[in-house]
Amino acid sequence: MADISTIPARLRRATAMTTQRRSEATMGILFALPAILGFLIFALGPMIAAMAISFTDWSLIRSPEWVGLDNYERLFTDPNIRTSLVATFKFGFLSVPVSLIAALMIAVLLNQKIKGQRFFLTLFYFPSILPMAAVLVTFLWVMQPDFGLLNYLLVQVGLPPQEWLGSADMVIPSLVLMSVWGAGGGAVIFLAALQGIPDSFYEAAEIDGAGSLAKFRHVTLPLVSPIIFFQLVLGVVGALQVFTQAYLLDGGAGDAALFFNFYLYQNAFEHGRMGFASAMAWLLFGITLILTLLVFRSSALWVFYEDQGS
Numbered sequence: 001m002a003d004i005s006t007i008p009a010r011l012r013r014a015t016a017m018t019t020q021r022r023s024e025a026t027m028g029i030l031f032a033l034p035a036i037l038g039f040l041i042f043a044l045g046p047m048i049a050a051m052a053i054s055f056t057d058w059s060l061i062r063s064p065e066w067v068g069l070d071n072y073e074r075l076f077t078d079p080n081i082r083t084s085l086v087a088t089f090k091f092g093f094l095s096v097p098v099s100l101i102a103a104l105m106i107a108v109l110l111n112q113k114i115k116g117q118r119f120f121l122t123l124f125y126f127p128s129i130l131p132m133a134a135v136l137v138t139f140l141w142v143m144q145p146d147f148g149l150l151n152y153l154l155v156q157v158g159l160p161p162q163e164w165l166g167s168a169d170m171v172i173p174s175l176v177l178m179s180v181w182g183a184g185g186g187a188v189i190f191l192a193a194l195q196g197i198p199d200s201f202y203e204a205a206e207i208d209g210a211g212s213l214a215k216f217r218h219v220t221l222p223l224v225s226p227i228i229f230f231q232l233v234l235g236v237v238g239a240l241q242v243f244t245q246a247y248l249l250d251g252g253a254g255d256a257a258l259f260f261n262f263y264l265y266q267n268a269f270e271h272g273r274m275g276f277a278s279a280m281a282w283l284l285f286g287i288t289l290i291l292t293l294l295v296f297r298s299s300a301l302w303v304f305y306e307d308q309g310s
Helices: 004-053 070-074 079-110 117-129 132-142 149-156 171-180 184-195 199-207 212-240 244-249 260-270 274-302
Strands: none
Touching (some): 004 274, 070 274, 079 117, 079 212, 079 260, 132 149, 132 244, 184 212, 212 274, 244 260, 260 274
């Protein structure tokens, strides 16, 4: 039997531990409170408000009128909804894999033992932090049909000049090409993953007779697949929210770059259709959620984690 005289001391220790844990929990909540309040005020609150507004007809300058599901029914009848979704999906379908591949290739090149590695890393990363408006203005000059640098280079190699941003067929590929300009940001993340791969893995592959391509396929790609998954999710979400390019191009040639977010902006702030714009926002949320869940579900088939082999 336990010594009865030790019970008060045990109770004091248990009380002290409980008090300490309660104090730590309180401090943790206080430190997390700004983030919690920020989410409630600036994320969850506006989402709930947008849901309520989506059932109304509101132009900001007059009181909202309840219209029920009219705004959601209009999503299926407005032809510009389909146009904007097609343009957004087309841009995302092209830009996400192209940017991922470009970022990974840049990281592989920068991972080589070369002089000036930090300089080249900074050189590739710098474009990703430039404002999109400044990048687009630069590319408007580069892709200018008459005296742009890109058409000048095409003519020099015997290829016909293109309209680029002024052509309905070329505006999306031009914007995809522009998105590669910022691939350096993803390259930095890939480079960190590549530098974390132990050399012993490559040495074991060389002993088995693997060449450069085989090592890249069977060692590098599996070990950076979690980073590919992370970048893919961010890329899908970012592609669905593209706005600045369409805004500065005013929808592109013949509304070929009328991205969904830009059309949402037009309805909300140019035409005063806040209810319809809120319904569009919830549609975009639903599409983003579905695509993100599909990417997460597919990750079990191609994402490899090191602890899976143990």
